[in-house]
Amino acid sequence: MRVLFTVFPGPSHLPPVVPLAWALQAAGHEVVLAGHPRMAERISRAGLPAVALGEQEDLAASVRACAADSRLDGITDPLGLGPDDEPRRIWIRNYLLSSFSHYYLTEQTGAVERPMTDELVAFARDWRPDLVIWDPLFYPAPIAARACGAAHARLLWGPDHIGWARARLAELSAGPGEAPRDVMAELMAPVLAKFGCDFDEELLLGQFSLDPVLPALRLPVDLPYVQMQQVPYSGGHILPEWLRKPPARPRVCLTLGMSEGRPDAEGKNLVKGLLDAVADLDVEVIATLTEGQRETAGVIPDNVRTADYVPFSHLMPSCSALVHHGGGGTFAVAVAHGVPQLIAPREVDDHTIAALVADSGAGLVVDQELISAITLRAQLVSILEEPRFREGAAALRDQMRAAPSPNDIVPRLEKLTAQHRTEA
The missing domain is CATH 3.40.50.2000 (Glycogen Phosphorylase B;)
Structure with missing residues (x-):
């Protein structure tokens, strides 16, 4: 099968991907890693095929600008996080959601100009992957997967705070009183409409998630997870x-x-x-x-x-x-x-x-x-x-x-891909 990995444009986001990409490649599958231009050279140095898409990014400046956007408070405030949860609120709002904003927010909320999303969708439709594995901060990936009919999964690198936040919102929506607004769905709507997609939770959480997190770090979230051992990767180098x-x-x-x-x-x-x-x-x-x-x-x-x-x-x-x-x-x-x-x-x-x-x-x-x-x-x-x-x-x-190694879970990924893949 063909497997497309998408890599968030931060150097620390590539190492969790490489061992699993190698495992799939060693099992005979065709693997490609796509990301912003700044990541292409790093990917190729890992001995993996790279596809550079979208624009060159000043990630730090973008994240700072997005974190300053008051609209993010409309996502975190309804979660009802108290003083004891302040570190979690800061982490969700200023880091995880600033990355969401990077792909979905602009000064003109109705704008749909998204070079990375446009180019990734076009590449996926041409290359036709069977499975897309995406960084949980790389939100164009599930749109591209849906556009080409591929199965898709998040590859987590830490506790699933976004999964927890979505579960918390669903819990509050099912309770008594007026349901809170789903601001994430609202902000995604203009981009999704461009590609003929209706919002659902898979566009934030994947059809399933690969989870290398230690048991004690896992949050109480009822989602389909595939447990996987985290194999550290430090890149190619000459030992001093x-x-x-x-x-x-x-x-x-x-x-x-x-x-x-x-x-x-x-x-x-x-x-x-x-x-x-x-x-x-x-x-x-x-x-x-x-x-x-x-x-x-x-x-x-x-x-x-x-x-x-x-x-x-x-x-x-x-x-x-x-x-x-x-x-x-x-x-x-x-x-x-x-x-x-x-x-x-x-x-x-x-x-x-x-x-x-x-x-x-x-x-x-x-x-x-x-x-x-x-x-x-x-x-x-x-x-x-x-x-x-x-x-x-x-x-x-x-x-x-x-936990099972990346090599061990390859047969499981093959079965899940067959279950979730559709014809676009």
């Missing part, structure tokens, strides 16, 4: 010489995301403070820093090695601890190799990952309001010295390995 040898001291990986000069609770530079704070520890720190972070870090301690990029799937097996902000991809690599984690989440991060690490005993979490270099240092020492964290990390690793 220092990474080919075992470390002489406990190795700690430090990566705090792309924010330049991230402050601690007192307004000081967190990265600089943390590097200074670990200078006297008998550890080797591998710090992945952006150019801006490197410039603001000042003098680098002797026990710290900085790099703009290190292949985590090869670095993590040699690590005794990981310090990061709670990103899903980084978390998954650490889990795969049983590495304890120290998480310093930002307000914009999905805090469910941090909560799982703390609750499972696989590491510690620093509260955003209390974060400081001294706090992080003390907690890092605890993680390195107390065996309970290694035991908790090993338990999470075993959970991940218990």
Whole structure:
């Protein structure tokens, strides 16, 4: 069968796709990955066929602009999220829904000029895939699948917050009183009409979803999921010489995301403070820093090695601890190799990952309001010295390995494709 993957235009959104694409290709299926032009080279470097569609995107600027759109409040407000759910509300509104806005909102709400959607539909009608597997933030994909009669499924990379939000809206609509507006359906209508599509939940949630999330992270959503093991992928690279040898001291990986000069609770530079704070520890720190972070870090301690990029799937097996902000991809690599984690989440991060690490005993979490270099240092020492964290990390690793691999689920995908595919 022919399988079309669609990739959201963010570098971190490609690694979850590659192992499954390889598995389908190795099973004899014809595979193509489509995305915005900036992703084509990254896809081809993974040894997979790439199709560049749509326009070049300034994703960060687009997401910021979309997140500022007050119409998104019309989607989150009816969900009735209380103060305890504020991190979830922020994550849904400012990240997940800003990506929805990227494809469905413009200054003119009735506009239907969508280069990516138009070109993806045209490609799908020409290439005729049997199955479309799409990033849950890549909303043109289900339209293209319906336009060509393909089966289609989301490939999740984290907890299914959109599935949860849609289930919550349906629950409220079925209850007493006036049903809340379905703002997502309303905003999609002009684009769907252009392609002769009527709205239904499949255009947001897929006909089924491939779920690599650990059981403890899954939200209580009753949707058709196919469980799959998350296999970390770090891309093609040449291993540096220092990474080919075992470390002489406990190795700690430090990566705090792309924010330049991230402050601690007192307004000081967190990265600089943390590097200074670990200078006297008998550890080797591998710090992945952006150019801006490197410039603001000042003098680098002797026990710290900085790099703009290190292949985590090869670095993590040699690590005794990981310090990061709670990103899903980084978390998954650490889990795969049983590495304890120290998480310093930002307000914009999905805090469910941090909560799982703390609750499972696989590491510690620093509260955003209390974060400081001294706090992080003390907690890092605890993680390195107390065996309970290694035991908790090993338990999470075993959970991940218990799920079927991408190779294992290929026959299931073949059957589901036959069930859902139609003639357009």
